[in-house]
Amino acid sequence: xxxxxxxxxxxxxxxxxGDLEKEITGCxxxxxxxxxxxxxxEGDCWLTVMGNINAVAVAVLxxxxxxxxxxxxALDADARQRAEQQGVTILTTxxxxxxxxxxxxxxxx
Amino acid sequence: MESIxxxxxxSATDFTRAGAASGDVKRVLKELGVAPATIxxxxxxxxxxxxxxxxxxxxGEIDVEITEDAIQMILTDHGPGIENVELAMKEGYSTAPDxxxxxxxxxxxxxxNIKKYxxxxxxxxxxxxxxxxxxxxxxx
Ligand SMILES: Nc1ncnc2c1ncn2[C@@H]1O[C@H](COP(=O)(O)OP(=O)(O)OP(=O)(O)O)[C@@H](O)[C@H]1O
Ligand SMILES: [Mg+2]
Numbered sequence: 001x002x003x004x005x006x007x008x009x010x011x012x013x014x015x016x017x018g019d020l021e022k023e024i025t026g027c028x029x030x031x032x033x034x035x036x037x038x039x040x041x042e043g044d045c046w047l048t049v050m051g052n053i054n055a056v057a058v059a060v061l062x063x064x065x066x067x068x069x070x071x072x073x074a075l076d077a078d079a080r081q082r083a084e085q086q087g088v089t090i091l092t093t094x095x096x097x098x099x100x101x102x103x104x105x106x107x108x109x
Numbered sequence: 110m111e112s113i114x115x116x117x118x119x120s121a122t123d124f125t126r127a128g129a130a131s132g133d134v135k136r137v138l139k140e141l142g143v144a145p146a147t148i149x150x151x152x153x154x155x156x157x158x159x160x161x162x163x164x165x166x167x168x169g170e171i172d173v174e175i176t177e178d179a180i181q182m183i184l185t186d187h188g189p190g191i192e193n194v195e196l197a198m199k200e201g202y203s204t205a206p207d208x209x210x211x212x213x214x215x216x217x218x219x220x221x222n223i224k225k226y227x228x229x230x231x232x233x234x235x236x237x238x239x240x241x242x243x244x245x246x247x248x249x
Contacts, residue, residue, distance in 0.1 A: 032216040033216070034157060038218065058128070061156050062149075
């Protein structure tokens, strides 16, 4: 499943656009950056409420497929700018992290 | 292969740049065709060290040396030093203030991560003088 497939199926809003054809191969949920840094792996869809510039750095370093900001969590202006520069896809939804994770799990079956 | 040396000045409390040095090293290693698993180890270890310098020590310097068999990172700061290293190395121990925790830091997982993801780990610290981390990740 690609990032674009996820956007279409779960009706996510695109805040910044990186490689939408990137394959999603897993998922990680979390907001504490040191946990995410060491546990998220390449191809993960990262579900979080942390929309700051440090989250963008973690997304770049872990090569995750995209960030999904759940529950309409805000994206900081400087984070948006950095994500655009670095080609990080950031999506948003009003759904909870749990709801998105469950839906994603169904899609990946 | 000639060894490659990289130097970074990590500015104090500039969260907007934090992660830039680790990102740059990652890019260089990728261009050199280093194995993804090795790059990941370097990225985790260096990022956590870089962030610690910004949060806890008011910035510092990082020297990276890439040779045929390893990546060495030396992270030096002139911050407050660490009073109890054994405690600081414990998962979950953090002195990060609330405003830093709001940014997603302060889980107390940085130093344990650094140790876990590096093949050689050494910490030299002195109260009031500063902290130096000497890390090595072997090429897999
Ligand atoms: N360079 C440093 N200078 C001074 N103190 C440090 C330094 N690095 C770490 N410490 C101390 O060690 C503690 C543990 O560090 P560690 O990186 O494990 O956790 P943290 O930075 O508080 O949280 P996290 O890394 O999970 O965001 C810190 O809270 C701080 O008290
Ligand atoms: Mg830390």
